Amino acid sequence: MDKVHIALGDNSYDILIGNNLPIAELMKEALPKTKDLLIVSNETIAPLYLEPLMASLTNQGFKVKSCILKDGECYKTVESYMQIMTALLEDGFGRDCCLVALGGGVVGDITGFAASSYQRGVAFVQIPTTLLAMVDSSVGGKTAINHPMGKNMIGAFYQPKIVIADLDFLKTLPEREIAAGMAEVIKYGVILDEEFFTYLEQAQGTAKLDLAYVVKRCCEWKAYVVSQDEKEKGMRALLNYGHTFGHAIEVGMGFGVYLHGEAVAVGMVVAAYVAAKTNKGLSLEQYNRIKNILPYYNLPYAIPKELTGADFISHMRHDKKVKLGKINYVLPESIGKSAVFNDCSDQDISNLIDELKNTQD
Structure with a gap:
């Protein structure tokens, strides 16, 4: 144990x-x-x-x-x-x-x-x-x-x-639920732990994963972050990577259409695309690594056809990450490093979501 x-x-x-x-x-x-x-x-x-x-x-x-x-x-x-x-x-x-x-x-x-x-x-x-x-x-x-x-x-x-x-x-646990959990696992690699991300990338699926190691590694990171910032006034906000966009998908599509992890997976891709396109440090090569790891774990990466960039903004305006009238986004600066940004306008984010969605059609 x-x-x-x-x-x-x-x-x-x-x-x-x-x-x-x-x-x-x-x-x-x-x-x-x-x-x-x-x-x-x-x-x-x-x-x-x-x-x-x-x-x-x-x-x-x-x-x-x-x-x-x-x-x-x-x-x-x-x-x-x-x-x-x-x-x-x-x-x-x-x-x-x-x-x-x-x-x-x-x-x-x-x-x-x-x-x-x-x-x-x-x-x-x-x-x-x-x-x-x-x-x-x-x-x-x-x-x-x-x-x-x-x-x-x-x-x-x-x-x-x-x-x-x-x-x-x-x-x-059904395979779809295992996949949904893997979205949160991958999240830790993107925001905090490049070595762990590479391990998940090389495994190319749950069959080759040591789940005891995976659960422990994620819990160790969660324990570290929560011990530093219990009530999300600083570092803990990084754990919201993919969630702001993901929550908009859950609300916009109706609760239960996407499992939470599935929505977060798509949200991680959107956040990575925004980071790459707004010069936050993430390269397009790293963006592609984040997007391309998801199919290994049976996770979606495409924005739902039913939602526009404007829909995302409307739903995210009701999110808890809105402070002083600005939406806070967790964006990767590189794989293993992330930060919170609020310098992106609603229109810019909306345009980038529509741009990404058009490349996925």
């Missing part, structure tokens, strides 16, 4: 990574004074893993209930949030309870937000079951639900007590 520590003072915690992990025992160690647990999962994951997890937790002395949500980004809503709140209230959970997120990024985000706000804050644990959640969304304490006008617009920074990433969960 590998361990990655997130150093945040009183909010510090460990990410545990491995196969066939003793999840109930690890939770007992992390929550020595907790008795009441509410496991939040979804209709896809619960039939696979909920019953044995509840049994093992009960054997460790926990009192366990469950709340099963519908599956999909389109259900990352206030209604799902209220479903968790109702379950907590109906079963009389107090401030000493703990919420357990058993699922991917959607379940983790909703559960974390519910934990942050139930009786002004209770403990929660992340048990990610998707690659995307293991390498990114379960780590760092970003919790949220969506609004029809924007993704993750309602939420809080709220750290879990522990993250338990059992790689055995990935054995039942």
Whole structure:
């Protein structure tokens, strides 16, 4: 079992990574004074893993209930949030309870937000079951639900007590979900780690990847960045590479049409194209490396035909990255190095998106 520590003072915690992990025992160690647990999962994951997890937790002395949500980004809503709140209230959970997120990024985000706000804050644990959640969304304490006008617009920074990433969960994960997770993996290489990007580039697909190494490497980077900047006032913004454009795709196409990782993959290509065309340091050769790695991992790179540059701007104007009236973009200066820029006008970005889209037709 590998361990990655997130150093945040009183909010510090460990990410545990491995196969066939003793999840109930690890939770007992992390929550020595907790008795009441509410496991939040979804209709896809619960039939696979909920019953044995509840049994093992009960054997460790926990009192366990469950709340099963519908599956999909389109259900990352206030209604799902209220479903968790109702379950907590109906079963009389107090401030000493703990919420357990058993699922991917959607379940983790909703559960974390519910934990942050139930009786002004209770403990929660992340048990990610998707690659995307293991390498990114379960780590760092970003919790949220969506609004029809924007993704993750309602939420809080709220750290879990522990993250338990059992790689055995990935054995039942559909190939499309594995691909979506790889977008976040590739992201770390582009923004922070050229050596890691080259490793992914040379592997040319998940079959040759050491997933334990991949998850650990991504978590180490996430831990480093979050420890430096927990609430995204500086360096942590780099982790949004591909996300500003990607969120516009998710909103513009309707939540669930593109998986989050798929939208981020396209967003990374758009951001790299903007960087290359606006002289931010990224060469066209490096842009092509970023674009060309995506098909190896079954990820899209083409802008949806339904969206124009003006559509992107309209949706990005509702993004959290807008500050003082300017949209902040994470752009690669080279592979392994990135920065935040806000010197691009809306019209220039719109024109570049349309220009890129026309080359892809």
